[in-house]
Amino acid sequence: MTLLFPGGLIGAAAGLGTVLVLARLRRINRPSLELRVLPYLRDVPRLARPALADEATSSPMAAAAGVFGPALRAAAAAVERVLGGASSVRRRLGRAGLDKSVHDFRVEQVLWGLGGFALVAAYCLLTSLGGHGDTVSSLLLCATGLATGVLARDTHLSSQVSARERKLVAEFPVLAELLALAVAAGESPVAALDRVVRRSGGELSRDLAVVLAAVRTGTPVGEAFDRLAASTGVPSVARFAQGVAVAVERGTPLAEVLHAQAADVREAGRRELIEVAARREIFMMVPVVFLILPVTVLIAFWPGVIGLHMTTP
Template identity: 45%
Template sequence: MPVDLSWWGALCGAGIVVGLLLVVAGAPLTRGIDLQRRIEPYLDQAPRRSRLLHDDAGGCSTNDLLAPLTRRAAAGVDRLLGGRESVSQRLQRAGLADDVEGFRVQQVLWGIAAGVLTAGLGSLLWWVRGASLPALLVVVACAVLAGVMARDGLLSIRARQREARMMAEFPAMAELLALAVTAGEGTAQALERVGRLATGDFSTELELALAQTRTGTPLVEALQGMSDRTGLPALNRFVDGIVVAVQRGTPLGEILRAQAQDARESARQSLIEEGGKREIAMMIPVVFLVLPVTVLFAVYPGLALLRISV
């Protein structure tokens, strides 16, 4: 036994010494510069190829293995749910890339995540209390469907929130455009100035339309594309006013001011309608919670006195 320990100690000590020597030899201060590194700065090097042209046939990652399965599942979800045009419109309204296939893949991943989480919780319940296995399978299937629909609902919510932000930004942007136009700038120059100085979702859409004009698209077509992407009535009227002013040469400043005033009136009307809806919603807890408790507190003492008298 002592002999074995001495040999193991010698081997460990030799390994430590060799490791220290390798560390010292590879340190920058002690490592020498070879001939290739000395002459490399003085040689003409070939341009580096793009990574898109490299052959990666030798490697295989997990994403490469799962990509065909997720694509098939996404195609199945697309065939089951349908509505590619609706999804494409909502993606554009939400300010996302118009990639319906990628969105379907996200729905599949959300459904898988919901199904795995539900299966884990259900298996724990089945192991503790002995729940029914068919019922667990039904619950998991419902969870998968709920995950898929939750991603779709989240996209709709994001699109509505972006539209609300754009409508909140629209009056100020219209007045800035009217001010720039009345100051003597042309329509395209005014749009570029406002899009460059302003921030927000509306300015992002305006910058996208102006970028299309820089690539050769006419200003009218670019603005019509912005109107089609947003789908808001106020922005449609705004684009129509600019198009009419560009094509017919009508004064644009007064039109923009009138549209900004109409947008503010529309926002004020929307706030009044939202307040009316919230007022009706507040009646539900008052009628079904506060009022029964109040009646109970008012009637119970009388009933108690009647019992005592009887």
């Protein structure tokens, strides 16, 4: 009789767990409404809508925000209130080519801050276990680690923007020459753009693919290139987009414009390379002065020093 009641409890718990697992598996395996409806809506054009600042996308950071709930959202909102600059962040996200909203970026900043806080807290804990910790200094260090992590994500975004813009500058002359060749061969600007986008890859090709998609959905060619000029942060690409827009609107020779812009970008890159080499000339002398020269002097004078020691009584 004593074993009957615990056995009944264990059996009931096992049965309830089995029912819950089966119900969850049935819900997971059930196709979603999106999968059931989308095959019948593939030919319907998707209407574009403006992205909101607080709209969460389907990124892992948005998933983390959904799992941990109000805590991350409240922390992200607090970071937004303290730092501000949502328009600047949105513009830099676009220039970096990241498909994220400002909300996702703020959540990433919170997670980076929590990572910095955890590292500093672990260090402070080890220090306190060694008997050298102080509560006030530990709290200050943890707060500093939190703020450093939040600001480090913003700095990393700026570095991502700079890296992508360097790739744009490096890819621009080749794509401009390809467009010029296609236009000179008799193709229209849209057909030349389609040919170049299909046969190239890279950051600039992705931006041109966005322009091509806008043109195919009914946007005038000049307006689409004007949007590219307004959104990019690379002056050469902005001049290229504005030149193409003006050439299409006024009927000026587009091939000559593209050849001239590609030549200008190559010349600007050559000048920048010469300037960088001139600035780093001092750094190039560091291994010569501190490594090669001392070894040369040692090789020249060491036999004489040894000879003096051998001849001295």
